[in-house]
Amino acid sequence: MSIWTDRHVTVVVSGGIASYKALTVIRLLMHQGAQVRVALTAHATEFITPLTFQTLTQQPVATDEFAMTDPEHVVHVALADWTDLMLVVPATANLIAKMATGIADDVATTTILATTAPKYVVPAMNSHMFANPATTRNLKQLVADGMTVLDPATGLLAEGYVGHGRLPEPPEIVAWLTSQLLATATELPLHGKKVLVTAGGTREMLDPVRYISNRSSGKMGYALAQVAREMGANVTLISAQTALTPPEGVHYVQVTSAAEMLTQVEQAFDATDILVMAAAVSDYRPVEMAAQKIKKQPEINGLTLELTETTDILKKLAGQKHNQFVIGFAAETQQLLANATRKLTAKKLDLLVANDVSKPGVGFNGETNQVTMLSQNFAPITTGVLAKKAIARTVLETAIAQGATQKV
Ligand SMILES: Cc1cc2nc3c(=O)[nH]c(=O)nc-3n(C[C@H](O)[C@H](O)[C@H](O)COP(=O)(O)O)c2cc1C
Incomplete structure (x- = not known):
């Protein structure tokens, strides 16, 4: 399921050189589950x-207003009434002018006028046409009429020179539309909520080229950030270095060490509704980071590293908590429930997601996970071994069921 699933999208294409890119936009929308008509x-x-x-x-x-192949339906009215969302891509200067004045002289403009669905307009034209006061005035009118307009990209135009008027690339157009939809989808369970997710394994530097870290891939945290966003939340993802691409539409902050993660989480915590600490934060760091690469010292047998504890981010935030719902993760290799229950109470968590990382298919690096969710007032819930995205959805749904969105 996505925000696009079964949404009726009418794509109006006008006569610009970028018309062919509408095909890719349509493919991407259909891939997300939209039903598209043109x-x-x-x-x-x-x-x-x-x-x-x-x-x-x-x-x-x-293509033809008067091609009445179905006597029971007038083409533009049937299409206009079917439409949940209208996308005009590319929108020529000519079509924009017609839309601004309400002209309806073909099937495209008549359908635009006849639909009550929200309208999204993606202009593309020569930079001088775009900068022309008439176009500026017409686009202002579209916005005043309640339409949403995407600013064109600046780049190489078909004319062979660089200018402002190029159609943004199809994935950017779809990402923009998705953001617009998610921001207005009041029916989504996390609509209007700020969710802060941490992910990945922090790195504690020994010297400029070596560090202590762990096997966390960040996949669970990234899945949580993506699903939270799909559920309508405004998501910030604070991540240690990973090999992953941040999910579309989340505010991404990259950190290296536990100390950096603490600073970033503390900064964002006050404005957060739900904190999900999925990062594997180092418990220890070297007392000192060597300024230069540590050399081999054959005269000494072995090397002893002196470590000191890092600040426990969850424990520290528990003291600063006012009405945030805090979800912690515990990766254990033994006595899962006993250790997890201790962590739940000591860190004053609202929900603790525990996984036994010694089991096959569970925890670090893989595509799947199995978790047990513990909280003070509810019986523990154990999931099956599921894809990390499915686990992420279950965790967030459990948090919502246990009052995560009720805290004010
Ligand atoms: C090769 C070529 C490329 C064109 N590209 C654009 C364009 O990118 N944007 C635009 O606004 N007009 C462009 N035009 C002009 C439009 O095709 C023209 O204004 C036309 O009347 C638009 O009709 P429509 O808005 O009904 O599709 C182009 C014309 C030609 C011949």
Whole structure:
């Protein structure tokens, strides 16, 4: 399930050189689960054929207002009423001008006027056309009329020079739309909530090239950040170095050591509603970081490192907690429940997610996990071995069921 699942999206394509990129936008939307139908201006068909759109969407493409193949339905009204979201991509200067004045002289403009669905407009044109006061005025009018407009990119134009007016790349267009939808989806369970997630294994430097760390891949934390965002939250992900790409649409902060993670978490904590500490934070760090790479010393047999405790982030924050819902993680290799219960109480957590990382398919690095969730007032819940995204969803749903969104 995604915010796009079964959403009816009508894509209006007008006659610009970037029309072909609408095909990729459509593919990406369909890949996310949207149902897509297309209306083309007559000039759009000069650039790309209806057949291509019809084949991709497996739906008839609206090109002619008066092609009444179905006597029971007027093309533009049927399409307008079917639409949950309208996307105009690319929007030519001409189409924008027509939209700003309410002209309805073909199937594209008539459908735009006839639908009550929210409208998103992605202009693309020559930079001088874009900067023309008429275009500026028309775009302002679209915004005043309640439409949402994406600013074009600055880059190489079809004309062979660099300018402001280029169509942003299709993944950027879809990411922008997804953000817009998530921000307005009041029905989502974490809508309006600020979720702070930590992830990855911190690194404690021994010298400029060596460090102490652990086997955490960050996958569980990244899955939590992604799912929290899909559930409507405004997500900040504070992560130690990992090999992962941060999920789309989350505010990403990269740190190295436990001390850096503490600073960043403390800064964000006050404004947080739900804190999910999924990072594997080092319990110890070297007393001193050597300024230069530590050399081999053959005259000494072995090398002893002196370590000192790092600040326990969760414990410290427990003291600063006002109404945040705090979720901790415990990776154990023995006596899972006893150790986890101790941590739950000592750190005043609202929910503790414990996993036995000695079991196959559980914990660090893999694609799957199995957890037991403990809290003060509820019976423990143990999941099956599931993909980390499914575990993330269960953890957040359990937190919501146990009052995470009720704290004010
Ligand atoms: C090769 C070529 C490329 C064009 N590219 C654009 C463009 O990127 N943006 C734009 O606003 N107009 C562009 N135009 C001009 C439009 O095609 C023209 O204004 C047309 O009337 C738009 O019709 P429509 O808005 O009904 O699709 C281009 C024209 C040609 C011949």
